[in-house]
Structure formats: C-alpha cells, structure tokens
Amino acid sequence: MREFGYQRADDVSGAVALLAADPDARFLGGGTNLVDLMKTGVERPARLVDVRELPLDAVEETSDGGLRIGATVTNSDLAAHPEVRRRYPALTQAVLAGASGQLRNMATVGGNLLQRTRCGYFTDLSKPCNKRVPGSGCSAITGEHHNHAVLGASDHCVAVHPSDMGVALAAFDAVVGFETPDGPGELPLADFYLPVGDTPHRETALPAGALITGVTLPPAPVAARSRYRKVRERASYAFAIGSVAAALDVEDGVVREARLAFGAVASRPWRARAAEAVLTGAPADGDTFAAAADAELAAARPLPDNGYKVTLMRNLAVAVLTELAEETAR
Ligand SMILES: Cc1cc2nc3c(=O)[nH]c(=O)nc-3n(C[C@H](O)[C@H](O)[C@H](O)COP(=O)(O)OP(=O)(O)OC[C@H]3O[C@@H](n4cnc5c(N)ncnc54)[C@H](O)[C@@H]3O)c2cc1C
Numbered sequence: 001m002r003e004f005g006y007q008r009a010d011d012v013s014g015a016v017a018l019l020a021a022d023p024d025a026r027f028l029g030g031g032t033n034l035v036d037l038m039k040t041g042v043e044r045p046a047r048l049v050d051v052r053e054l055p056l057d058a059v060e061e062t063s064d065g066g067l068r069i070g071a072t073v074t075n076s077d078l079a080a081h082p083e084v085r086r087r088y089p090a091l092t093q094a095v096l097a098g099a100s101g102q103l104r105n106m107a108t109v110g111g112n113l114l115q116r117t118r119c120g121y122f123t124d125l126s127k128p129c130n131k132r133v134p135g136s137g138c139s140a141i142t143g144e145h146h147n148h149a150v151l152g153a154s155d156h157c158v159a160v161h162p163s164d165m166g167v168a169l170a171a172f173d174a175v176v177g178f179e180t181p182d183g184p185g186e187l188p189l190a191d192f193y194l195p196v197g198d199t200p201h202r203e204t205a206l207p208a209g210a211l212i213t214g215v216t217l218p219p220a221p222v223a224a225r226s227r228y229r230k231v232r233e234r235a236s237y238a239f240a241i242g243s244v245a246a247a248l249d250v251e252d253g254v255v256r257e258a259r260l261a262f263g264a265v266a267s268r269p270w271r272a273r274a275a276e277a278v279l280t281g282a283p284a285d286g287d288t289f290a291a292a293a294d295a296e297l298a299a300a301r302p303l304p305d306n307g308y309k310v311t312l313m314r315n316l317a318v319a320v321l322t323e324l325a326e327e328t329a330r
C-alpha cells in the first residue's frame with residue numbers, strides 16, 4: 001500500500017473543510033471497503049479523513065414520525081435498533097444479511113451507500129474497466145458476468161450495486177442528507193445513484209467532497225409489515241445474486257399498498273415501480289404477484305450467462321409477496 005496521511009475529524013464542518021482543502025483526500029468510515037481498495041491500488045487517496053468520531057451516530061425520531069439515521073451509525077447498531085426492528089423490519093433483515101458480524105461492527109451507513117461494485121474486473125488492474133478507467137472498455141460484457149446486471153445497465157458497464165441495506169432504504173423512500181462547504185443538501189435515494197449511461201465512473205449525484213450526514217426514513221406504516229430475502233451462493237456470508245425488499249398492506253383480500261425493491265440486478269438498488277403499480281388495488285393472490293414481477297422484469301436485458309436472474313427474481317418476488325400476504329391479511 002502507498003503512503004497516505006490520516007486525520008481524525010471532530011466536527012462536520014471541519015471534516016468538510018479538510019476534504020475541500022485536499023481533492024486527493026477521502027472520508028474514512030469503517031474502512032471495510034476503502035482500505036481493501038487501497039491495498040489493491042484501485043483507490044489511491046493522499047489522505048484519509050476519519051469521520052467515525054463525528055456526532056452522527058444516533059438513530060432519532062423525526063417530528064413527522066419517521067427515523068433519521070446518522071451516517072456513522074454502524075451496521076450492527078442500525079440492525080439492532082428497536083425502532084428500526086419494529087417499524088422497518090426489512091431494513092434490519094437486509095443489514096443482517098450483509099457481510100459478517102465483525103464487518104457489520106465496523107461498517108457505517110454512509111460507507112455502505114458508497115461502497116463500490118464487486119465486479120472482479122473493477123479490482124483487477126490488468127483488465128479494462130470503464131468504471132475504474134473511463135473509456136478503457138468493459139471486460140465483463142464478453143467475460144465473466146454471471147452475477148451482473150439485468151436491469152438498467154448499458155453497453156459501457158453491467159456491474160451491480162452490492163449493498164443490501166440500500167435495497168430496503170429504496171423500498172422505504174429514504175432521503176440521503178449531506179454537507180458541503182456551501183451548506184447542507186439532500187437527495188432522495190431514487191436520485192442518489194446516477195444512471196449508468198456512458199459514465200459508469202460517475203456513480204452518485206453527491207457533490208464532490210460532500211460528507212453524507214445521515215439518511216431519513218419517512219413514516220411508512222406499511223413498512224411494519226415488510227421482509228428482506230436474499231439469495232447468495234453460500235450460507236455463511238456472501239454478496240447477493242438477487243434480493244427482494246417488500247412491504248404489503250392487504251385488506252379484504254385486496255392490496256392497499258405495496259413497496260418492492262430488487263437488489264443485485266442493477267447498478268443501483270432497484271425500486272420496482274412497475275410491479276407496485278400492478279399490485280396496488282389488485283387481489284392479493286399468486287396471479288397478481290406473478291403479473292407484478294413480470295411487469296418489472298419485462299425491461300430485463302440479460303447477457304448470455306446471467307439470464308437465470310430473471311427467473312430467480314420472479315420466483316423470489318412471488319414467494320416473498322405470498323408470505324407477506326398470508327401474514328398480513330385482515
Ligand atoms: C468480506 C466482505 C463481505 C461483504 N458482504 C457484504 C454484503 O453481503 N452486503 C453488503 O451490503 N455489503 C457487504 N460488504 C460491504 C460492506 O458492507 C461495506 O464494505 C461497508 O458497508 C462499507 O462501509 P464502511 O463504513 O466500512 O465504508 P468505508 O470503506 O470506510 O468507505 C466506503 C466509501 O464511502 C466513503 N464514505 C464513508 N463514509 C462517508 C460519509 N459519511 N460521507 C461520504 N463518504 C463516505 C469512503 O470515502 C469510501 O469511498 C462486505 C464487505 C466485505 C469486506
């Protein structure tokens with residue numbers, strides 16, 4: 001690893017000022033992704049600004065009945081928080097489905113949202129990768145892509161976003177708060193990740209040098225009846241090959257409200273709005289759930305080796321919705 005400077009930030013404005021003063025600096029959360037990328041030479045920051053001691057480590061009620069989660073809350077603390085477990089159970093399940101206990105103790109909410117793709121070519125400096133070196137090409141399209149995107153990808157990059165937490169946050173309309181030298185700002189998660197297009201190296205709409213300060217979850221009564229299910233290649237810990245966050249409100253056999261998001265199928269957590277439109281107001285039965293999944297997956301453009309994901313996601317979505325309907329019918 002190359003030499004780099006290290007500084008611990010004590011307050012938010014100081015952290016933002018430190019990064020503004022040094023364009024080669026990076027914020028350090030738990031370091032569970034950034035330090036790995038520094039070891040392989042993918043990331044080469046001149047200085048790390050450690051944000052873990054900033055006063056952003058609380059989960060608090062908002063005045064309208066939602067929750068605000070600080071950016072340095074660890075994954076473990078987020079998953080264990082009683083109000084998260086009670087009001088947004090799919091978020092707890094998603095976080096606990098990610099990584100290992102040790103990693104979750106270190107990893108932070110801000111770092112989780114900004115973790116980089118696990119595409120093997122991204123970390124292999126000997127191979128072309130448009131995300132790592134713009135304009136160099138995409139090795140995955142003609143190479144190993146069995147775990148790559150089937151939705152929203154482009155000819156320039158087919159990598160998936162690896163976050164489990166982000167999928168539940170997408171289903172619940174989370175809003176990301178940040179701080180810049182010009183003041184605070186916020187971005188709905190739906191606008192936070194940029195479409196791939198021909199600029200896969202530009203992953204988010206965050207202004208350069210912005211510090212994520214937290215994530216706000218609006219009140220969503222339907223979220224109390226939610227679930228996250230992840231399919232992975234081994235039981236101990238592994239990134240998803242497909243996942244679903246779902247919430248369902250059923251009354252008299254009819255879906256009153258539905259939330260659905262897919263993970264590991266696109267460059268960002270994928271809110272399944274076409275499926276939600278089919279679900280809302282329809283009978284809560286297997287035919288509706290299958291039609292909803294099909295409506296969402298009609299846009300899928302699989303590559304030769306990842307077409308299985310379309311079937312996997314259809315089955316996963318139908319299974320999770322069926323379970324929720326059985327549990328929540330009243
Ligand atoms: C073996 C292994 C298995 C894993 N499995 C999973 C899994 O199954 N599911 C899953 O979702 N994740 C998984 N992860 C990823 C893990 O969740 C991420 O590494 C972690 O969430 C990143 O958080 P961090 O705080 O350590 O980020 P860091 O590594 O510190 O930072 C990541 C990026 O975020 C930036 N950053 C950090 N905090 C802020 C902030 N407040 N504002 C602005 N920028 C910031 C950093 O500059 C860096 O670019 C796994 C990781 C490993 C190593």
Ligand code: SF4
Nearest residue numbers: 119129138157158159
């Ligand atoms: S899929 Fe994206 S990250 Fe992977 S090699 Fe292609 S451009 Fe790079």
